[in-house]
Amino acid sequence: TALDASVDLADTGAAAAGKLGPVALKLTGSEGFGVNASRLTAALSSTGSVLDLGTRGLLAADVDINATLVAGSNKVQVDRLLLKTGRSTFDFAGSIGPKPASGAVGEEPSYRYDLTSDGSSLAPSESPEPALTFLARIAGVYNTVSHKLVAEQIALRSAGSGEVLGTAAVAFVDGKVPGINLAFNIHDMQVSHVKQLWPWFSARNARLWVLANLFGGRVVDANLQFQVVPGRLGNGVPLSADEVFGRFQIEGSRFDTAGRIPPIRDAVGVVGFHGNDVDISLSSGTVYMPSGRTVAASNGTLTVKAANRPPVVGALDIDVDGDASAVAELASYEPINAMRHVGILPEDLSGSVTGHVKADIPLQSGVDSSKLDWLVSLDYTGMSLAKPFEGQVVTDADGSITVDPEKAVISAKALLNGIPAELDLIEPLRDEGPARSRKVALVLDDKIRAAAMP
Numbered sequence: 001t002a003l004d005a006s007v008d009l010a011d012t013g014a015a016a017a018g019k020l021g022p023v024a025l026k027l028t029g030s031e032g033f034g035v036n037a038s039r040l041t042a043a044l045s046s047t048g049s050v051l052d053l054g055t056r057g058l059l060a061a062d063v064d065i066n067a068t069l070v071a072g073s074n075k076v077q078v079d080r081l082l083l084k085t086g087r088s089t090f091d092f093a094g095s096i097g098p099k100p101a102s103g104a105v106g107e108e109p110s111y112r113y114d115l116t117s118d119g120s121s122l123a124p125s126e127s128p129e130p131a132l133t134f135l136a137r138i139a140g141v142y143n144t145v146s147h148k149l150v151a152e153q154i155a156l157r158s159a160g161s162g163e164v165l166g167t168a169a170v171a172f173v174d175g176k177v178p179g180i181n182l183a184f185n186i187h188d189m190q191v192s193h194v195k196q197l198w199p200w201f202s203a204r205n206a207r208l209w210v211l212a213n214l215f216g217g218r219v220v221d222a223n224l225q226f227q228v229v230p231g232r233l234g235n236g237v238p239l240s241a242d243e244v245f246g247r248f249q250i251e252g253s254r255f256d257t258a259g260r261i262p263p264i265r266d267a268v269g270v271v272g273f274h275g276n277d278v279d280i281s282l283s284s285g286t287v288y289m290p291s292g293r294t295v296a297a298s299n300g301t302l303t304v305k306a307a308n309r310p311p312v313v314g315a316l317d318i319d320v321d322g323d324a325s326a327v328a329e330l331a332s333y334e335p336i337n338a339m340r341h342v343g344i345l346p347e348d349l350s351g352s353v354t355g356h357v358k359a360d361i362p363l364q365s366g367v368d369s370s371k372l373d374w375l376v377s378l379d380y381t382g383m384s385l386a387k388p389f390e391g392q393v394v395t396d397a398d399g400s401i402t403v404d405p406e407k408a409v410i411s412a413k414a415l416l417n418g419i420p421a422e423l424d425l426i427e428p429l430r431d432e433g434p435a436r437s438r439k440v441a442l443v444l445d446d447k448i449r450a451a452a453m454p
Helices: 191-197 204-213 324-330 338-342 446-452
Strands: 002-009 023-030 039-052 058-070 076-085 088-098 110-122 132-143 148-157 163-171 179-190 218-228 244-255 264-274 277-288 294-304 313-323 349-362 374-385 394-403 407-416 419-428 437-442
Touching: 132 191, 179 191, 191 218, 191 244, 204 277, 244 277, 264 294, 277 313, 294 324, 313 324, 324 349, 324 374, 338 394
Parallel strands: none
Antiparallel strands: 002 023, 023 039, 039 058, 058 076, 076 088, 088 110, 110 132, 132 148, 148 163, 163 179, 179 218, 218 244, 244 264, 264 277, 277 294, 294 313, 313 349, 349 374, 374 394, 394 407, 407 419, 419 437
């Protein structure tokens, strides 16, 4: 006896949660005889289905499933489970069947599943990175009484040695959005690959910032956790720091910031987020200016609070070290532009500088830079000016300069027209700033006095 049947369902039209596209189901089967067991094969396909994600837009998907049930096997063999959405393709095969009872107290009936993929690709629409090709295994159970789908093992491997290990659980409750628990650990994976793996529903603004501003290098170790109860997602309340959080330890990456400040390259540090707060710590890195000058950066932090509420502004706090001309060029970029107030061009400076930069950095367009706070504190040695400063030739200066939106304060020991001098200068940068002050003391001994005033 043989079975051959086909069922076609038309497009169901739009619904509150999206729509189910056309569905085609084909069943074939044969009754067993002798050593040949009875067999039923199903092929199901659906195209153009759409899941409405509310403020996150629409998720379109095409699905193809080929499955076989052989009498006596106690499982359904999934010959192929193919899901296509956007630029991503998930191609799995495996099996689903009743889980044998262990006799444990409180055990509920359940089905177990084990699916593997030897060639899926992931490419979120928001990501600028190329598609990630990966191998994967997902295994777990579905509990029929508690209506909970559990992935006891999630393992993923990308090109090279990068791997992801994790667990997940989805709790289904009538009339509510499912609850989701995810926990992933990542080891030795390219930053571009990790960016693709960050779930679209997890910490959206932190995710979008990382997608747009972190490039290259490797994630040495990372973890990501997402845990929300049924009915929580989509209720209009931002996820808290206890519901979604993660930490990524990176090496050899590039951070983009904002404005015209050049990116930090060869960065070693940590990117962490809790809810909609993002915290980046930088152990070391190098800022490469368009001119070719470089500045060493270290002990840096960039903190973004409430990235879901505009205006989005980050608090930058970082140590810098380099040639005077390079540090001056870095301090000349928006939104700081401290050197504009001092009136000295980077190419006019020579010597060595170490210091500290604190600044509010706008991470979106339309932020009024005049209301941003910043502070540049620099210590310099052996600094000389190629051009006269207020009519004086300044060379071999050791001292400090501190610039904030209201004033520039300069303190130095230097050669002034070849004569040792001590300088204390205050330059107001706003009408409400302090009074302008110039204190210059020449330091003369008999030899210098005789040479300068014969």
